[in-house]
Amino acid sequence: MTLSLPDFVPAAPEIVLLAMVCFILVADLFLPDERRHVSLGLTLATLAALVVVQLADMQEGSRTTFNGMFVDDQLSDVLKVFIYLGVAAILVYSRHYTRSRDMFRGEFFSLSLFATLGMMVMVSAGSLLLLYLGLELLSLSLYSMVALRRDSASATEAAMKYFVLGALASGLLLYGMSMVYGGAHSLNLAEIAKAFQQDAFTDSAGKNWPINKDLLVFGIVFIVAGLGFKLGAVPFHMWVPDVYQGAPTAVTVLIGSAPKLAALAFALRILVEGLGAPALLSQWQGMLAILAFLSMAVGNITAIAQSNVKRMLAYSTIAQMGFLLLGILAGSKVGYGAAMFYAVVYMLMSLGAFGMILVLSREGFEAEELDDFRGLNQRDRWYAFLMLLVMFSLAGIPILVGFWAKLAVLQAAFAAGYTWLVVAAVLFSLIGAFYYLRVIKLMYFDDPVDTTPIVATIDQRALITANGLALLLLGIAPGWLLALCQRAIQASL
């Protein structure tokens, strides 16, 4: 028997990242506290290197390696680049915040990178097993990051809640996956897809196995439930507000931004690539429609009642994930492209919103109540303007890019025949506009309560400026990003 090595090149970014995490983990041990920024520098350098490796590695067509477990296609390339950029932005935003809260440690950086690795694995997974591994790597890193401030009662509580519910979701997911495995006799997504095109499955011994469709539908229910947990879609959303509010903001932004891209890839891989056969498609479409409707309803309506910005943004996330699901449940490539565009845009918006909270927070003070935004226009016109852009974009008001994201998913869902859902979606987005407007009202119409000058370093200022203006500029010229997402989907699914 000859030992053949798998092709490592498609997984080069993952390998580089893993090597660097190990290096940073060890190197950090030898750094005194006042030199901790070296770790941050190394982490950022790693992410920059990954962008370079990924772009150098980018090519037409898709490759698989590790016996089809690992896929490297355009979808994964594009999503990974955005994940690197997102995580790097988070680390820059949270530099001050973590330093003043005794979180500026090696663990924070290495766990962020492990979470990134988890997301990358999810994005590139070609089999159920790898999907699950990536998800767990991401989740476990996030659980421990939420609890990083172990002396904070709310953070510990949030971590416990997140862990228990996350573990439950993983259990549901695994249960669903096991049923799919039972039906398809394979963990490989491509083979699962092939199996469901026929009514019977022939194994390597030449024996015919009938395919049990009822079992599959049952399995899909569990998979969709697990996916709902991870996305934070109603009725599996209970953890979202508590975790968003309880976790340190630097971690909240990590939970609320880049992982949504990974969750999207997860949904596309398992539902579309694996279970995309027409008979199954109609099954999960209906389930997602209900999740989407409930998410938009509960998310938007409950957000109105919040006085804590992080909690309000949590409910806003739930509602936005409902919109994201509209794209997926359209069940067409146009829809998946729209969903991908939505996820990328959403990441930008949530980075902007949480980034602003991080910038406004200072030692011993969390700018997380709505009142902390009161009169921001009089304290700093530029920040207020950027936050205005973020809020109008979240509300989906043109000319900001949030509008094009909503238009894309609505168009796809409409084309798929979900007229009632589209009408419901626009009505809920009207309700949503109310609480986004309230933030603008506080910033522009009211007088400040807190007049402490806002101190932010030049890099944070530059980043939040770039982030806010990106929403405006992408709104004026959304064509290329839409086309990029569409091309990636066309080439990969």
Add this chain to the structure above:
Amino acid sequence: MLLGLPLLSLVVWAPIVAGVLVLLTGPDRNAASARRLALIGSIVGLLVALPLWSQFDPAVHGMQFVERVPWIGRFGIHYHLGIDGISLLLILLNCFTTVLVVLAGWKVIESRVAQYMASFLILSGIMNGVFCALDGALFYVFFESTLIPMFIIIGVWGGPSRVYAAVKFFLYTLLGSLLTLVALIYLYNTTGSFGLLEWQQAKLGMTAQVLIFLAFLMAFAVKVPMWPVHTWLPDAHVEAPTGGSVVLAAVMLKLGGYGFLRLSLPIVPDASLQLAGFVIALSLIAVVYIGLVALVQTDLKKLIAYSSISHMGFVTMGIFLFNPWGAEGAVIQMVSHGFVSGALFLCVGVLYDRMHSRQIADYGGVVNTMPVFAAFFMLFAMANCGLPATSGFVGEFLVTLGAMKVSFWYAAFGATTLVFGAAYTLWMYKRVVFGAVANRHVAELEDIDLREGVILAALVAAVLFFGIYPQPMSAVLHTSVSDLLAHVAKSKLP
């Protein structure tokens, strides 16, 4: 085209760029330069619009000054601009109003001057965009973006309950336009294009037409506003600063009327004909009932706001009469209402700046202390009643004429506006201006200064010119309106 310049893009973007430049002047210590820059910007905005007027060929069918560049390939959206006679008049009205608004806010606005001036300039550019857009998505983007600056204007520089008014304004108008978005997506999915001109040619079944019509009606009726979705307007007007009220009444309400003419009628003509009676009924309710409501107002701005709704009822009725008198009258009425209601809000602003009260009861005998102002105010009050030789007469006369051709009762109910309009305007004028000096504050009033005089004189010139000689307006309109009516007369049922 002058020197091959993209004139329409200039008209849209010059004010927006000027607005951004004004914003860059920063905090209030540079207020003087912000004001000057804003005035220059608004005048440039008006100047670049003038070549449109001189080079517009009234005999040409279809759109002129067309610009078409691919914008978003994924949806086949184009940056497609072009105007006909209807758009031309409204663009000129908008650019003219912007100059006056900048002047009107010159002294009154003392806090966040740069942001104030910039909001108006940007708003002006966006509204020009609505009037030139020939792509559904572009139209929607401009139409919706108007909400952002107006929301800020009402909310930041408005009166005591400005927050309530601003949020009500925003959500009300957003509700209307969101359903339009669904209609636009439907049209895109059916025709594979976002082009308004393509949509005008597309065949559509009756059910689809009716649904699309109702979706459009939601957006445009809120904007006009028509009874019963008018309730945001009095609040918005009362709370908005003078400039905000002027732009709202003079230009923003016209977005609704323009939407009917550019989208509803040509895209869903059969449904428009079918439901014309319904829209006319709503319009007549606005004319009669809102006219009566205006009669009992005790707040000057509220009275003019209700008078606006009543006059806009004439516009919607004219549009849905489907004859040349009605349609031309409607557009002329829109322009004239832009001058007259803008002028009336400016007059109230003049009084408010001095007295800080909008209550009619607080005034009386203003003519004794402000004779020049009283004369100007008199003229605009007369124009608001539709007195012949003012621009207010032309539109109302044409629409009534058109209504008479369709039904005696439309004309009869419509004509009551001449009675009610005269009643509430003149009674208001009498209580505010005539009589003995009512109190110490009125006795201390000073007459208008040069700046205010220039603003009001410009409006007087416009009101009288188009009242005595409306020919330039109808000449520009004639081809566009008859083409539109010819298009509507052809059924689009498959």
